[in-house]
Amino acid sequence: MTSTPPPLQPVVVGAGPAGIRAAQALAAHGLRPMLIDEAARGGGQIYRRAPAPFQRPPRALYGAKAARATALHDTLDALQTRIDYRPDSLVWNAQGGWLDTLHAPTQTMRTVPYGQLIVASGATDRVLPIPGWTLPGVYTLGGAQVALKFQGCSIGRNVVLMGTGPLLYLVACEYARAGAKVTAVLDSARFADHLAAVPAMLAQPAMLARGAYHMGWLRAHGVPMHTGVRPVRVLGNARVRGVVWRAGTQEHTLACDAIGLGYALRPETQLADLLGCRFAWDPMHRAHLPEHDAAGRTNMPGVYLAGDGAAILGADAAEWAGERAALALLADHGVSTDMARARTLERQLRQLHGFRQGLERAFPFPADWASHASDALVLCRCENVRVGALRACARDAGVDEMNRLKALTRVGMGRCQGRMCAVAAAEILAQASGKSVDQVGRLRGQAPVKPIPIHAQTRHGAAPGAA
Template sequence: MASAMTRVLIVGAGPAGIRAAQVLVAAGLHPVVVDEGARAGGQIYRRPPENFQRSSKVLYGSEAAKADALHQCFEQMLGLGQLGYHMRASVLGLGAGQAQVLQADRVHTIAYDRVILATGATDRLAPVPGWQSAGVYSLGATQIALKAQGVALGRRMVLAGSGPLLTLVAAQLLKAGARVAAVLDTSTLRTQARGFAGMALARPGVALRGLSLRAQLGRRYHAGVQLDRIETDATGPVAMHWRDAKGRARVSACDMVGMGWHLRAETHLADLAGVTFDWDKTSAQWLPRTDAFGRGGDGVYLAGDGLRILGADGAELAGRLAATACLIDAGLPAPDARATLKAIGRMERFATAMQRGFPWPAQMVRALPDETVLCRCESISAGDLRATLALSGPEANRAKSLGRVGMGRCQGRYCQLAGAEVIAAQAGLHPAQVGRLRGQPPVRPAPVDAYIASEPENAAQSSA
């Protein structure tokens, strides 16, 4: 009997991970969930501390009911002892049926037969001269501070980038009473209109909600801008210098800048698990290759934004599909997935249209001045990388080893895509030809003494 001895590890307790756990628990399995957060919910439905005063309606807006349902689902499974849960824990590496997990300043090992990677995504950032300054944040960090602590990261803020998150974060800050001086979108209105048509066909309600949020920004919002530089002093940003759609120079005074261009799939663990990657031309990034259910290899399943950037609703569907595939492959009864596959197809059409309407600013990145810091971890400039290519050639990993771009604390999460554009422009290539930085353990920084204190642990144990 293929059986209840099947040990399933789920990495991530966001929408994808929670729904995957729900499907497995319904089938009689006892999955183990490892998550970096203090409470389950992921980034999109990040939960504040227990004594936080703002309601879920205020925190999540129109998505409050979905957030509450996910939180309650997880808490119920946890309360009934139906899953193991390791919170504030990071998977540093995995392979050969074992995951190395950093928790409470030590590394322990969790054994598994199958693993579902629901690792989510991080902000995708494009360098702008001055972005290395203190006081420049990602849009995701800006939103986390607001959700988790009710904090606005500046007294006069400029938000820049492109995509729905730019509009959403701006609207959330305004609703909370923060002062947003300008919202600068690098996508033109014409480009956005072409994408909106496809978005409205796939998910009309979501598209209309986006327009409603945009309307709340009023004259703060500017489309088709060019970002020139962030002016700073010893304390941080003092102004964003930019050009409007007609090429006119503009300056917006500020003491904080938030930036982001959609999301970048978090794929380091998928890489270590042996998953194959393909360049996705629509989203302009490397994404894991899987089947429709998220199978990425023998006993490896992917779900959520770590597989495809489909948002919270798409992540829930992908979590169910990954768990369904896991049950099928283990020879266990599995739910009918036809309706879920149809629904996720609609999410994919919406996401494709959205990426086309709010594209990655490739030309802006390729034209960065030499003095612009490209890799914030290692303080490597665009000019440093260009100079490295005479020795490394146009190959990402060799340029990394000789020039250190992507070798810092973030392991290329924030500079890899921009670095590929700079290399490609210098060599006259497409970014896909530059290659992808290989993932290496540990995928998160870890103290040496955490390894010294390490010891194996049975996967069925919970450290909640």
């Protein structure tokens, strides 16, 4: 006697480039997927849409990617009648065939069942603290971008952007074009790093040209750019009033009233962790990432990953990965799909890996950051944990694993659940324990992945576990 396969109940988490293309592919095959997104309007971080009353022209918001952004927005708008779209909804827990969600406007909890799940959770900023980073006026690069795109405002009148990575120059261009004063761009990568990476990035000439254009535009418009920089400290008492940075042996001081800080992006992996996905160390990303095959399949049946939540490859790749994951889901459940298209998508994604490695050479992670961090530096701002407390824990208690460090120091236990401090904590623990960063492990995901209000109401009729 043959069993009847379970009905397809696909759920897609995240309405960025990956999630929208996944939902589109599923709908094109006659399904009605549920698309859950924390934002009020789809598009993700890179193509974030402002509230209707405050919209700026796409060209002003997205630059050279305006046509791509508009096409993605139009796709989601056209899908409205063919999918179960749930914006303003945070997925705060995921396990055992259920997603726990919070609908923000109504403060209502709901438990959503799924048969098949595509997680397109996107990325978050990779942050390395410096003295003064907790002052009002210090933002992540991603936060600075949200302020500009979603709220239509600059983070300050005189802005310094520092760290490294392509996002550094993209945000600088966006701010300068919007009329904000970008006092300086401070890049910890050296100009020699940029040049050495060019051969590896020639495989994607359009992307290379786009990055070169951002730098060229900034230079042509008089925005000072400094490479080979080490940020030293943020100046200020009640809020930011300047930044000190070092180039070689010389210290420099710049007056400013706001700072955007970040060292590229890292995948947002907490939902994948809660779902039971297997993780492995990825040297290119300098992080433990959920394992998946070329189509997005994980070790958990019915769970697929797509976009920057699986690997940072950019917005174009996220669209391809979302479509590919949807085709894999369909094929795994006996739905006829275009395998030639699937192979094309995989080839496009493979070709981007070489370019991504080139980016890592162009904008290397400052692996010596931990050796310069003082014991007094606040590393976990949620719990006010300082670097010295982590080093003392490694020295006095012999701790050499991240979750043990969390249990003894409370690092990563606060509101951000380690989003802002986990990368830096791992670097400090590795340095203090004499282990490599991959050996100290990673903070395990915990529900709720983001704070939820105590007064939120459980929707009547929801399955147990919704509250």
